[in-house]
Amino acid sequence: MTTYHELLGTTEYSTTSDIRKRYKLLSHRLHPDKSGSVILMQLIYHAYNEVLCGNGNKHCELIHINHDKILLTKKYAEKLKQELELQKINNIELEKQILELRKKLDHQSCENK
Structure with a gap:
C-alpha cells in the first residue's frame, strides 16, 4: 500500500515549505x-x-473519490490506448511509404547519372 508521503514524494522529515512546494x-x-x-488532482x-x-x-484511502469518476477515467485511458495503437499503425504505414519513396528517388538518381 502507498502512503501519503509516497504519493507526494515527501518524507516525515520534510518541512511544511517543502511539502507545499511539492504539492504545487x-x-x-x-x-x-x-x-x-x-x-489525480483530488488524490494529490x-x-x-x-x-x-x-x-x-x-496508507492512502480512496473512499472519498467518486467511483463514477474512476470508471470514466478508466474508459478514457482505454480510449487513449486505442488511439495510440492506431497512431502506431499509421506511423508504420507512413514509414513504409517513406522507404518506398526513398527507393524510387534513389533509383531515379541512379538513372539520371
Whole structure:
C-alpha cells in the first residue's frame, strides 16, 4: 500500500515549505487544465492535507473519490490506448511509404547519372 508521503514524494522529515512546494509542482503537472485528471488532482489534494495534518505515513484511502469518476477515467485511458495503437499503425504505414519513396528517388538518381 502507498502512503501519503509516497504519493507526494515527501518524507516525515520534510518541512511544511517543502511539502507545499511539492504539492504545487504536482498540482501544476496534474491539473485537469494541463492535461491531467480530476481524480489525480483530488488524490494529490487529499494527500497534501493528510501530510499537513501529520498523517503522512498512513496508507492512502480512496473512499472519498467518486467511483463514477474512476470508471470514466478508466474508459478514457482505454480510449487513449486505442488511439495510440492506431497512431502506431499509421506511423508504420507512413514509414513504409517513406522507404518506398526513398527507393524510387534513389533509383531515379541512379538513372539520371
